[in-house]
């Protein structure tokens with residue numbers, strides 16, 4: 001009888017200690033994963049990522065190959081150049097649509113400026129916007145597989161502007177995988 005009573009008195013404390021040790025072990029085991037998850041989620045909430053899509057400016061786009069130049073009439077009145085990463089260039093050259101995941105297209109744009117050396121020549125003035133399209137067919141299911149980003153001075157513009165991107169590309173360029181620009185001859 002005595003030993004049973006002793007057991008009844010000590011067992012809740014023992015159970016509590018065992019539970020505490022288990023909880024501590026679980027927390028210590030999971031801590032690195034929580035940190036990893038927090039770090040992995042960081043970039044999408046990055047201040048330099050576009051709203052809705054989480055698209056950022058690719059670091060090396062100024063070295064990318066030209067797909068085609070373009071001009072925009074007033075009121076924007078701009079010079080433009082669409083460039084692409086290697087996947088984009090390879091896809092254009094192969095002439096096969098849709099663009100595969102990993103394709104990145106960047107549209108650079110500048111104010112028009114008269115050449116100081118030659119009156120009839122127009123050269124790029126100050127940069128206005130950098131616009132980016134990233135293909136990820138799983139992540140961007142609702143927008144034809146494309147994520148969009150428009151940047152001014154390296155900072156993304158507001159969410160309202162990002163809501164307009166796909167609608168226009170879908171309305172006018174759906175048959176070319178939502179991409180307007182063709183490889184310049």
Ligand code: HEC
Nearest residue numbers: 070105107131132133148149150161164165168179180181
């Ligand atoms: C009203 C129509 C319209 C809207 C809205 C629009 N675009 Fe475009 N986009 C175009 C056209 C037209 C081109 C072809 C190049 C040119 O004329 O500048 C283009 C080209 C592009 C390109 C180069 C690839 C291609 O499709 O030719 C990118 C990148 C791009 N747009 C990103 C964006 C982003 C990001 C947004 C939203 C912030 C956006 N666009 C909103 C019409 C639009």
